[in-house]
Amino acid sequence: MNLILLGAPGAGKGTQAEMLSQRLGIPSISTGNMLREAMKNHTPLGEKVRTCMDSGKLVSDELIMELISGRIAEPDCKNGFILDGVPRTLVQAEAMDAAGIPIDRVVSIEIDDAVIVGRMSGRRVCTKCGSSYHISANPPKTDGICDLCGGEVATRKDDEPETVLSRLGIYHETTEVLKDYYRKQGKLFLVEGDQPIEDANRDILRAIGETV
Numbered sequence: 001m002n003l004i005l006l007g008a009p010g011a012g013k014g015t016q017a018e019m020l021s022q023r024l025g026i027p028s029i030s031t032g033n034m035l036r037e038a039m040k041n042h043t044p045l046g047e048k049v050r051t052c053m054d055s056g057k058l059v060s061d062e063l064i065m066e067l068i069s070g071r072i073a074e075p076d077c078k079n080g081f082i083l084d085g086v087p088r089t090l091v092q093a094e095a096m097d098a099a100g101i102p103i104d105r106v107v108s109i110e111i112d113d114a115v116i117v118g119r120m121s122g123r124r125v126c127t128k129c130g131s132s133y134h135i136s137a138n139p140p141k142t143d144g145i146c147d148l149c150g151g152e153v154a155t156r157k158d159d160e161p162e163t164v165l166s167r168l169g170i171y172h173e174t175t176e177v178l179k180d181y182y183r184k185q186g187k188l189f190l191v192e193g194d195q196p197i198e199d200a201n202r203d204i205l206r207a208i209g210e211t212v
Contacts, residue, residue: 001026001080002102003208004087006178007109009167010120010159011193012200014132016109017084019201023210026080029071031064033130040127054157056166061091069099089174093181105208106182109200111193113168120159126151138197 017028038046087093128151189207
């Protein structure tokens with residue numbers, strides 16, 4: 001299955017993508033993690049996107065499509081993939097269709113902005129592998145240490161309140177139109193995001209036709 005997860009920053013896409021990846025046996029692909037890795041390694045690409053991400057702005061559509069096209073061509077994606085955080089714009093969605101990238105279902109995780117701001121203030125991310133946590137809803141087993149790789153778990157700069165509000169504004173302006181785009185294709189399913197992680201995961205599984 002080729003699956004897209006839509007939702008505002010902090011809606012829980014990363015956590016749900018990881019759970020779905022384990023359940024379905026297909027990779028979760030996060031452009032955010034890919035870009036942060038580039039910044040961490042101080043690659044030319046990383047330096048180009050650092051200013052954009054720190055200010056809450058989006059990286060160019062062309063660059064995102066280059067990243068995604070290369071990633072889904074890798075062998076581990078032959079049986080399917082989960083796209084977390086992409087496409088973010090109508091241009092990206094249309095480019096994916098034009099490139100012949102098949103998408104089976106699109107799940108939008110719905111949650112109010114006020115809840116997002118409160119939720120992201122408690123979000124923590126592994127600086128090594130990019131795994132997502134939350135200090136109350138989904139804390140690591142050992143404080144400050146990633147369950148998966150043992151890396152440091154910390155607050156991202158783009159999770160600070162001012163940046164979150166900027167990112168939410170961009171999301172509503174550019175990303176929400178994707179729901180209409182995929183609704184017209186008969187691929188869109190809405191899931192309530194302001195509920196326990198396990199319940200949201202159950203609803204997503206039902207939306208994509210998996211037995212719970």
